[in-house]
Amino acid sequence: MNDKSTKSFKKSRNRGSIERETKEADHDGDVMTLVSKNVISVPPTTSIIDTAHRMIEHEFRRIPITDPGSKKILGIVTTMDILSFLGGGDKYNIIKYKCNDNYLAAINEPIKEIMTRGVITMNHKASIKETVKAMVDNHVGAMPIVDKDDKLVGIVTERDFALALAGVLTKETVEDYMSSDIITITPGTSLDYTTKFMVRNSFRRLPIVSEDENAPDHTEDRIIGIVTSTDILRYFVDKKFFSQMDTNVASDLLEEIKISEVMSKGARTVEPTTKLGDFAELLKEKNIGGVPVISHDQVVGIITERDILKAINNS
Incomplete structure (x- = not known):
């Protein structure tokens, strides 16, 4: 191999090395x-x-x-x-x-x-x-x-992580990561109040309860549905909402609309002892992002995809 060929070979080999190093340095995580x-x-x-x-x-x-x-x-x-x-x-x-x-x-x-x-x-x-x-x-x-x-x-x-990785969470239970400071509303609550409450408190979903008339002093609440930020947005963009507007001002109409018109009825629930992996399977099967936690017919918390993300972060 003459000197010219040798130089050409070395140049080609070096370029290939640089290309490989660049590719390796830019690989996906x-x-x-x-x-x-x-x-x-x-x-x-x-x-x-x-x-x-x-x-x-x-x-x-x-x-x-x-x-x-x-x-x-x-x-x-x-x-x-x-x-x-x-x-x-x-x-x-x-x-x-x-x-x-x-x-x-x-x-x-x-x-x-x-x-x-x-x-x-x-x-x-x-x-x-x-x-x-x-x-x-x-x-x-x-x-x-x-x-x-x-x-x-x-x-x-967070949903991508929850569905893909929750299977590794075999020991963790819902009660380990659920939010216990649960806020509920009733079906007669106005859309105006609900929207403001959710935004101010950064709640993406709220359980809907009605008082159980058979319970002493109406102390036990029965869950009848759930409302999410997506439910409300869907209602807003629905042409039915615009057809109800006889004026340009929306605030009065929002006060008149009850959350019972917007909520998803018959919410899925889990118990505090439910495994996080099983909860994730429920999210996948029902295409939902979170559910109320029920114990002895009472709402004791709420668990969401974000809670699974926290569990993954701690594992």
Whole structure:
């Protein structure tokens, strides 16, 4: 082999080495085994109502907002953000002040008006352990995954972790991780009050109870359903809601609507002694995100996908 050939071979071999090192350095972390890669996102100019319709259509509790050119993430919107906008929290000020209480005008505002900015993301090289910890520490239910150029390449949610990893939680029970400070409402509670209460307390679901007339002094409550932020959003985007609006002001109508019109009836329940793995199987089978915990016919807590995420973080 002459000197020229030798130099060419060495150059080729070195380039191959560099390519392999680059590829290895940019490999995916194991979190990518759980990531949804065909991410549906919307640009910041999409209207609030169109974004809400997209979320209900795909049964999303959150949707990333991305730059249509670079695909970099600009923000994220959750069902709770939209409930805050529709009357439950500070984002209602857009309707009240910017749009002079004109509900129909406000829902056509761009989604960038209510999106959460400064979104926490994880690199595609992250591990499952790192991602779970970041989600628990930051109290978020989903983590957008980006590449080396900060382009959105996927998203992973607490549900993804709960369904994939809860099988390893063979000893943990519901009572180890459930929230015991449970708040319930009755079917006669107004939609206006319910929405505000959920947003102010960061509750994505509330059990619905009625007093058991056969119990002494009406001390025992019987669960008859559950209402989630998605249930309320679905009701809001339903054309039936708009058909009831004979004025531009929505606040009066929200006060008139009872939660019995919105709630899901006959909620699934678990007991405190239920294994977390069995609870996760129930979530998967029924396509739900959380259930009330019942003991001796009383609601003693609530358990959700996020609680499973906390258990995984502790394991």
